[in-house]
Each structure stands twice: as structure tokens, then as C-alpha cells.
Amino acid sequence: MKYFEKLLIANRGEIAIRVMRACRELDIETVAIFSDADKNALHVKYADEAFHVGEAHPSKSYLNMDRILDIARKSGAEAVHPGYGFLAENYKFAKRCLEENVTFIGPRWKTIQAMGSKIGSKQMMKDAGVPVLPGTDGGIQNIDDAKKVAERVGYPVIVKASAGGGGIGMQIVNDEKGLEEAITASMRIAKSAFGDATVFIEKYLVKPRHIEFQVLADEHGNAVHLYDRECSIQRRHQKLVEEAPSPIMTKELRDRMSASALKVAEASHYSNAGSVEFLYSQGNYYFMEMNTRLQVEHTITEIITGVDLVKQQIAIAAGENLPFEQNDLSIRGHAIECRINAEDPINNFAADPGKIIRYRSPGGPGIRVDSGIHMGYMIPPNYDSMIAKLCAWDSTRGEAIKRMRRAISEYIILGIKTTLPLHYAIMNNQQYVEGNTHTHFLQEEHILSTLDRYKRDEETRMQTLAGSFEQGKKVAAITVAVNQFLQQQKK
Ligand code: ADP
Numbered sequence: 001m002k003y004f005e006k007l008l009i010a011n012r013g014e015i016a017i018r019v020m021r022a023c024r025e026l027d028i029e030t031v032a033i034f035s036d037a038d039k040n041a042l043h044v045k046y047a048d049e050a051f052h053v054g055e056a057h058p059s060k061s062y063l064n065m066d067r068i069l070d071i072a073r074k075s076g077a078e079a080v081h082p083g084y085g086f087l088a089e090n091y092k093f094a095k096r097c098l099e100e101n102v103t104f105i106g107p108r109w110k111t112i113q114a115m116g117s118k119i120g121s122k123q124m125m126k127d128a129g130v131p132v133l134p135g136t137d138g139g140i141q142n143i144d145d146a147k148k149v150a151e152r153v154g155y156p157v158i159v160k161a162s163a164g165g166g167g168i169g170m171q172i173v174n175d176e177k178g179l180e181e182a183i184t185a186s187m188r189i190a191k192s193a194f195g196d197a198t199v200f201i202e203k204y205l206v207k208p209r210h211i212e213f214q215v216l217a218d219e220h221g222n223a224v225h226l227y228d229r230e231c232s233i234q235r236r237h238q239k240l241v242e243e244a245p246s247p248i249m250t251k252e253l254r255d256r257m258s259a260s261a262l263k264v265a266e267a268s269h270y271s272n273a274g275s276v277e278f279l280y281s282q283g284n285y286y287f288m289e290m291n292t293r294l295q296v297e298h299t300i301t302e303i304i305t306g307v308d309l310v311k312q313q314i315a316i317a318a319g320e321n322l323p324f325e326q327n328d329l330s331i332r333g334h335a336i337e338c339r340i341n342a343e344d345p346i347n348n349f350a351a352d353p354g355k356i357i358r359y360r361s362p363g364g365p366g367i368r369v370d371s372g373i374h375m376g377y378m379i380p381p382n383y384d385s386m387i388a389k390l391c392a393w394d395s396t397r398g399e400a401i402k403r404m405r406r407a408i409s410e411y412i413i414l415g416i417k418t419t420l421p422l423h424y425a426i427m428n429n430q431q432y433v434e435g436n437t438h439t440h441f442l443q444e445e446h447i448l449s450t451l452d453r454y455k456r457d458e459e460t461r462m463q464t465l466a467g468s469f470e471q472g473k474k475v476a477a478i479t480v481a482v483n484q485f486l487q488q489q490k491k
Pocket residue numbers: 133158164165166167168202203204205206208210234237238277279288289439
């Protein structure tokens with residue numbers, strides 16, 4: 001059954017290719033768009049057709065709705081997949097697609113709009129009986145009221161932008177003295193980043209875990225969850241390492257949290273793929289927000305459930321019923337994803353775009369690499385720094401960690417700095433191995449200072465590794481050396 005003849009992917013990089021791969025398997029022709037900075041990008045070569053969308057700056061290209069819809073019309077694409085980021089959670093874009101008779105692969109625009117407000121969605125979930133963190137009921141109107149609320153819920157509190165995303169505009173406040181300044185700063189950032197200065201306060205949990213549930217719902221009222229993902233290892237409130245399932249999940253907790261996730265889907269009249277994010281602390285969990293799109297880390301859910309989420313998204317958008325019920329789904333093994341960013345972890349994660357002079361991605365059993373890069377590729381400075389996602393699967397968590405270490409040691413990316421060494425250090429950290437992660441893991445475990453010396457040897461390690469791999473020597477020997485080095489650092 002052919003869901004669509006032709007689909008436009010309103011995105012770039014690895015996620016554009018991910019969607020195109022699903023289309024190719026579904027015999028759907030693909031249309032890529034590209035900016036001035038992406039003329040030679042892999043997603044352009046992969047697509048059946050490609051159209052120039054505008055200048056490098058996102059507002060002139062990947063966010064330019066008029067131009068994208070123009071290309072959809074011109075190319076004859078019947079549907080648009082927005083990927084993640086850019087227009088993926090822009091309800092105006094989803095609405096425009098509907099008006100112009102192009103199927104938007106995602107939820108209804110009204111759902112996107114409702115869930116786009118952290119304040120509105122939190123209220124909606126509270127009304128539906130889903131636990132939420134205590135805080136202001138709506139946006140902050142004046143400082144005195146804000147002070148009263150902070151006093152009531154108890155410091156520390158967090159000031160957040162209602163329209164926020166990507167951790168932008170969040171301010172943690174430890175006492176009343178810092179509150180006013182934090183609110184002003186958060187409002188200013190929110191206004192410039194999201195065009196909406198509405199901010200609110202909620203209780204700040206000191207070392208929570210970030211646990212989210214994947215849901216899939218069709219347009220006929222059927223919904224299932226595809227289990228949980230743990231995304232606690234973060235930098236600047238953004239995820240770096242994810243795993244599925246969460247290492248702390250028990251049957252009892254999963255039953256409770258998944259029931260809440262499905263309540264969220266129901267209350268928001270959800271259709272298509274979405275993720276319900278919770279913070280978990282000391283046996284309690286709280287709804288944080290719902291992401292109304294495919295997530296970066298959808299990969300690990302695909303790996304443990306065997307469900308192709310992108311194909312499901314396309315089928316749902318074409319009006320199909322979900323092909324399974326909750327009882328048909330189960331978890332097989334454990335999967336971990338490391339986000340490979342073109343960043344220098346020990347220089348405050350400063351972006352490090354540039355040319356990749358040597359590239360070899362890992363392979364073998366249980367490894368999945370989603371990327372948009374290759375040898376000789378010039379990473380443009382204009383977009384998100386994530387360049388690849390490395391996933392490892394094995395039958396248990398312990399084995400998946402070992403497999404991830406093995407894959408990292410095979411991964412060669414030369415010419416730019418990446419988060420690979422950081423991931424290697426995380427995979428070798430005892431607390432990580434024991435599953436003791438939380439959102440302050442990097443700081444608490446001093447991972448970055450461990451890396452400081454390690455970094456100086458990194459270029460050499462990569463070079464040696466590249467050489468040894470090609471000569472067929474044992475990669476394991478180098479892995480052992482790095483392990484020893486990390487052990488010494490800890491002493
Ligand atoms: P965004 O939409 O900007 O990505 P989220 O609301 O999804 O923001 O939160 C991102 C991260 O910020 C969380 O995973 C967590 O690390 C941190 N965070 C958000 N709210 C809280 C809170 N109330 N207490 C502790 N940490 C929080």
C-alpha cells in the first residue's frame with residue numbers, strides 16, 4: 001500500500017536522511033530542500049529531487065514557510081515531514097499545510113498550539129489528573145506574586161519560558177535575592193528567542209532524572225505507548241546520552257507513568273508520534289511537557305521495540321489505523337544513543353564546525369549510526385552542532401555499554417572536535433555503569449575535568465586508532481590503554 005507518491009522533507013542533515021530512508025522503503029519519492037550552506041550536503045544527494053530554499057540563515061531557508069510550501073506545490077509533494085527543530089513544532093506551519101492541501105506529518109495544528117505553551121499544557125495535564133510540579137498557575141504578572149509563589153513551593157525554583165525549547169531562557173534561583181533578576185533575564189531571552197516573554201516559576205528538583213515516554217496515536221482514537229527513555233545526561237539542559245528503557249524502571253513505575261503518558265495523549269486529542277517528558281525524583285514523577293514531533297532519540301525506541309516510528313508517522317498521517325495494540329508491543333534488550341556533536345566538551349561545549357578530514361563510522365553487531373556527514377564534508381556553522389547519532393543495542397544494559405565503548409573506539413572523526421571522547425568517559429564511569437544518572441551527572445562526576453588531560457592525547461589516539469584499524473591491529477589494545485588512563489585520572 002502506497003501512502004503517498006511524493007513527500008517533501010522540510011529539514012536537513014541526519015534527520016532528513018532518516019525520513020528519506022523510510023520513504024525509500026515505502027516507495028515514496030522524496031523532495032529535499034537545501035540552503036546556500038547545504039548545497040553539497042548528503043541529504044540533498046540522497047533525495048530523488050532537491051530544491052534550493054534560500055540563504056544559509058534558518059529564517060531565510062528552513063524556517064521560510066512560503067518558500068517551502070511553494071516547493072511542495074512545484075514538486076507535486078503531497079505531504080511534508082518536518083523532522084525535529086525548525087518548523088516541527090510550529091502550529092502555524094501545520095495549519096498552512098492543511099490550508100494548502102498538503103499533509104503535515106504530525107499532530108493536528110491545534111494540538112501543536114496547545115502543547116507549545118508549557119503553562120497551558122501543564123494546566124491541561126493538572127486538570128486531567130497527571131502529576132505536575134508546583135509553581136505559578138499562569139505567567140508571572142508581578143514580582144511580588146512571584147515571590148509569594150516561590151516562598152510557598154520553597155527554593156530552589158526554576159524560571160522557565162512558556163514558549164521555551166532547547167533549555168533556552170531557564171534560570172535557577174536559590175533564594176529570594178536572585179528572583180527578580182532571573183525573571184527579568186528569562187523574560188528578555190524568551191522574548192528574543194520565541195517572540196513571547198511569558199515566563200513562569202516551578203519547583204526546581206535538585207538531581208532529578210529525565211524520563212520520557214514515546215506515544216503513537218492514530219486519527220481514529222487508538223493510542224499506544226512504546227515504553228520509556230532515560231535522557232538524564234545533559235549539557236545546558238540538553239540531552240547528550242539517552243537510553244531505552246530507563247535503568248530504574250520497574251513494572252509498577254512503568255504502569256503508572258505510561259498511564260499518565262496516555263492520559264496526556266488523550267487529553268490533547270493527540271495523533272501521530274509524540275513524547276511525554278517527565279522529571280522523576282525519589283519515587284515521584286511530574287509531567288514537564290509534551291514534544292509534538294519525532295524526537296532525536298526515537299532511534300533507541302525503534303531499536304528495542306522493532307517499530308519503525310517514521311513509517312508509522314507516515315501511515316498515520318495517511319489516515320491508517322495503528323497496526324498494533326498495546327499488548328502486541330514488548331521490549332527487546334537495551335539501547336543507548338550518544339549524540340555526536342561538533343563541539344569541544346572541555347571548552348564549554350563551544351561549537352567547532354569545519355572540515356572533516358578523516359571519517360570512519362563504526363559497524364558490526366548491534367550498531368546503528370544516523371548521520372549526515374562524510375569524509376571531506378564541511379560542517380556549516382549555521383545550524384545545530386549535532387552531526388551524528390551513535391546507537392548501540394545488546395541484550396542487557398551492561399552489554400550495550402560495552403558495545404558502545406567498542407563502537408566509540410572504532411569511530412574516527414578527524415578535523416573537528418567532537419563529543420566522542422566525552423561519551424567514552426561517560427561509558428567508563430562507574431556511576432553510569434551502575435545506572436545512577438541524573439541531570440547533574442556531568443558536573444557531579446567531574447567528567448569534564450577527567451577529559452581535560454585526556455583531550456591532549458585524543459588527537460594522537462584517533463590517529464593511532466585510524467592507523468591500527470586499517471592495519472588490522474587490535475583496536476582493543478587502544479581501548480584498554482584509554483581505560484587505564486581514565487582509571488589513573490580518577491585516583
Ligand atoms: P526545553 O523545552 O527548553 O527543552 P524542558 O522543560 O524540556 O525544557 O526541560 C529541559 C531540562 O531542564 C530537563 O530535562 C531538566 O534537566 C531541566 N529542568 C526543567 N525543569 C526542571 C525542574 N523543575 N527541576 C529541575 N530540572 C528541570
